[in-house]
Amino acid sequence: MSFSLAPWRPILARALHRNRSKPHSRYLQLATVNVKGQPSNRTVVFRGFLEKTNQLQIVTDTRSSKIKDIQHQPWCEICWYFSQTREQFRLSGNITLVNQETEDKRLQEARHTLWGKLSTEAKQQFNWPSPGQPIEPIEENFCKQLSFIESPVSNFCLLLLEPEQVDHLELRGKPHHRQIYYWNEQKNWITQSVNP
Amino acid sequence: MSFSLAPWRPILARALHRNRSKPHSRYLQLATVNVKGQPSNRTVVFRGFLEKTNQLQIVTDTRSSKIKDIQHQPWCEICWYFSQTREQFRLSGNITLVNQETEDKRLQEARHTLWGKLSTEAKQQFNWPSPGQPIEPIEENFCKQLSFIESPVSNFCLLLLEPEQVDHLELRGKPHHRQIYYWNEQKNWITQSVNP
Numbered sequence: 001m002s003f004s005l006a007p008w009r010p011i012l013a014r015a016l017h018r019n020r021s022k023p024h025s026r027y028l029q030l031a032t033v034n035v036k037g038q039p040s041n042r043t044v045v046f047r048g049f050l051e052k053t054n055q056l057q058i059v060t061d062t063r064s065s066k067i068k069d070i071q072h073q074p075w076c077e078i079c080w081y082f083s084q085t086r087e088q089f090r091l092s093g094n095i096t097l098v099n100q101e102t103e104d105k106r107l108q109e110a111r112h113t114l115w116g117k118l119s120t121e122a123k124q125q126f127n128w129p130s131p132g133q134p135i136e137p138i139e140e141n142f143c144k145q146l147s148f149i150e151s152p153v154s155n156f157c158l159l160l161l162e163p164e165q166v167d168h169l170e171l172r173g174k175p176h177h178r179q180i181y182y183w184n185e186q187k188n189w190i191t192q193s194v195n196p
Numbered sequence: 197m198s199f200s201l202a203p204w205r206p207i208l209a210r211a212l213h214r215n216r217s218k219p220h221s222r223y224l225q226l227a228t229v230n231v232k233g234q235p236s237n238r239t240v241v242f243r244g245f246l247e248k249t250n251q252l253q254i255v256t257d258t259r260s261s262k263i264k265d266i267q268h269q270p271w272c273e274i275c276w277y278f279s280q281t282r283e284q285f286r287l288s289g290n291i292t293l294v295n296q297e298t299e300d301k302r303l304q305e306a307r308h309t310l311w312g313k314l315s316t317e318a319k320q321q322f323n324w325p326s327p328g329q330p331i332e333p334i335e336e337n338f339c340k341q342l343s344f345i346e347s348p349v350s351n352f353c354l355l356l357l358e359p360e361q362v363d364h365l366e367l368r369g370k371p372h373h374r375q376i377y378y379w380n381e382q383k384n385w386i387t388q389s390v391n392p
Contacts, residue, residue, distance in 0.1 A: 024279040031225075031227035031237035031273075033233060037229060039228055039237075039269075041235075041286060073233065073234070077227075130391060132376075134388060
């Protein structure tokens with residue numbers, strides 16, 4: 001499959017570069033829809049793009065509720081605000097789950113690579129009790145150490161968001177500047193300036 | 197109707213206070229669901245609480261797409277991350293729209309009050325061409341001045357989010373600390389510590 005960099009990639013790369021002094025510039029808000037048809041929204045960490053694709057990588061625990069949401073409705077929307085440069089990206093598209101069962105070699109390799117890049121501390125969190133459940137005696141349950149951390153644990157999951165629409169808003173300047181990028185039927189990118 | 201401060205209010209007030217040096221600490225991400233059942237997510241500004249309620253105030257343009265989303269599905273979720281203190285609030289509940297047609301005097305008064313608090317620059321934005329539409333010759337359309345700015349324009353809309361569940365996560369400290377507040381059937385608040 002041939003790959004070409006989406007036209008919004010250099011714009012996003014520039015924002016990441018200009019905001020690099022702020023660690024939270026790699027945090028973004030991921031909105032999903034749950035089985036009741038209600039939105040859920042939480043902060044996640046951007047883990048770079050999957051090689052030779054325009055897909056954003058996010059890691060999560062298979063026990064978190066966003067997994068059920070995505071299985072029910074794979075279409076998601078990211079809102080990413082850069083406080084330094086005062087610009088916002090909204091990226092929407094389908095999410096693919098890559099877990100222990102995924103047979104695609106390339107995706108499974110990406111999952112392993114990302115696990116390898118996590119800090120030991122971040123890895124240990126996958127050994128914590130089930131997120132969102134009523135808390136149990138805290139001391140013991142959060143201190144269990146993973147004995148083997150070379151390979152991803154079974155509940156380590158990679159999310160791949162393939163954007164089909166990107167809405168870029170710059171609040172600096174008057175009037176604000178807003179550009180929309182979207183797939184046409186041939187999955188080619190169309191760029192359109194719109195009113196802010 | 198009697199009013200009592202929800203148990204998460206002091207916690208949120210503390211976060212706002214501790215992060216007050218960052219103007220973006222009053223920016224939050226609002227997720228809605230559109231008519232296709234897909235999530236939408238965008239940054240909005242927190243405009244304080246409606247007096248004697250636990251309802252968050254947000255202002256918007258009636259021409260923005262979030263209005264259609266909310267008319268279709270009033271249940272929304274806010275994700276609010278405070279970068280200074282590294283804590284996240286997720287607040288979910290129904291949104292009430294307060295527009296020019298709203299007859300409730302108290303709500304209409306709140307709409308007028310919030311309009312009065314906007315900067316002249318922010319007010320002028322409601323005179324800009326329809327948001328999200330293909331851009332027209334920019335110079336003329338964005339320079340029209342509202343001649344009368346004392347009263348809210350017809351497309352000025354107040355959104356009131358009444359949280360029924362609040363999920364507070366603190367990333368400082370190991371393990372992270374997470375508390376959930378939710379309404380029971382009598383609309384009394386229950387507080388529950390959960391696994392982060």
